[in-house]
Amino acid sequence: MRHTNAAGYVKEYDFSALPVAEPMQRSLARLVAAHCTPHGWSSHGTSKSYWEKAKKFADFLSGLEDPPRDLDGVTAAMVKRWRLNQPPTGGGFETVHKLTSLLRSDARLQAGPVADELAVRVRRPKSTTQSYAEDELEQIKLAARRVFRAALLRIRENTECLERWRAGEIAEGSQEWVIGEVLDLLARTGGLPVTVHPCGTATLPRRYRRALGGSRGEVTWQRLFLSGMEAAAMGVLLMAEYGWNLAVIDRAEVPRATPDPGEDGHPTYRIPLEKRRRGAGHHFETRNVTDDGASSPGRLISEVLEATRCARAVVEDLAPGTDLLVVWHNTKSNQTQSDMDRPAPVGRFHFGVSSTMAKRWGQAHGLDGSPFRRGRRTVNALDRRQPGQNTQETHDRNYVLVDKRVQAEAVEVIAAGAENAAGRAHEAVLVAELRNAPVPGDTETATTDCRDYDDGPFPAPEGGCGASFLMCLGCENARVHPGHHPRLAHFHRALDSLHSVLPPRDWKKHWQDAHTRLEDLKGKLGEGQWAQALDRVTDADIEMIDFLLTGDLSS
Structure with missing residues (x-):
């Protein structure tokens, strides 16, 4: 089976190698191939993932005592056994789901x-x-800033030297003039001429080596171009500033600058972004950032443009229209890459930051691996507090709600909100909305109906509502309709009886607020309707109120 990705590259999968009968091989191949269409899977990463899941399933079937020859021979017991064999991890969930x-x-x-x-x-x-x-x-950002800043200053200094050489401001024949000549060659071609010796080794001409101080990358091509690890450091800063992931950094286009309408003329960059995980119809997004000072959001874009200026110029000559922002130089010309979903190299130049580069950079700076996944979680969930490459639902479910730092920082906010809501409930007496009939979709509680159990003013730490049913009449999410009147009228009468036997302190602490809200409800309904409600009290109403009074149904 062959899959052509969005870039036009082809990847092949050999289903005939699966350890199952040929009919099963063909069936699995057809299922995967059905999605490898122009309107289906656009990346090899997706087809590869499903291929791997199909291979695991084939391996499982081949280990059965009587393997089925085709999918119509698969039984419910086989599916259940396979599912239970998957580990309770993210990888196991992904295998089952796909x-x-x-x-x-x-x-x-x-x-x-x-x-x-x-x-x-x-x-x-x-x-x-x-x-x-x-x-x-902050330590990760500081390490990335040090690496990128050093590269930026180096490229800036050599670019200025190149511009002076081209303007004829350097004395011809001097060492600086030779360096300018080398820089001009680099800026036009991306490489330097070499002399190939009979033994097969290639070296720079002697006059260049003498002027540059050797032939190492640090003193030759790195004068104008970023290395892979410097590009990774730049990617870390883009992640920390804007919350971009590696896929977005790979495909980030060169921003277009428009002058600020004010007198200062600060550039505002229009940044087009491709975010494939957002789903169909939401892949593309544009952001505007302004560079109006060292700490402004747009300053990093200005510096990235400066650091990649010479590399982008060479790429434009070699492959017009490439127009990608993150460009770096590789010592090997026309080197291929295994991940064909990423932008293909142009000559010696590569684009974006691969996961391998990110991991190497992190390990070189004392981390366990790539800083991008944890870094993006920190930036999007805590600093920017909005989705990066995902939908709002995925952002909330997988990034915000499960993060311990977010949970810890939310404790005070939740407590303050609950305290404020409780205060408003006591002051307003009856907050619940009075309705003439039930509202479809509401959830029935012991005393009222609730329109939104999961998002109320009294959230529980584990989710849902943490308030007692006694508080429902003091909640803005509660709704009371005539079906509730008999139970609430009986509750009011039971509290009147309880008031006469309880010590004042206990009554005030446990029951006074509920009684006050019921008094308010009674006043709103009127004596006649209240008396009719008492005539309609059922055994179920009496039993429910008994549970509330004894504490068996406190929440």
């Missing part, structure tokens, strides 16, 4: 016990990736 969705697209597995087993939902494990502490991220 393979079951793939198998459900086969017409033979869309009804019956197998279909029911494939439809069983598996709980997504909580993410184990946590954000960096504030000082940790």
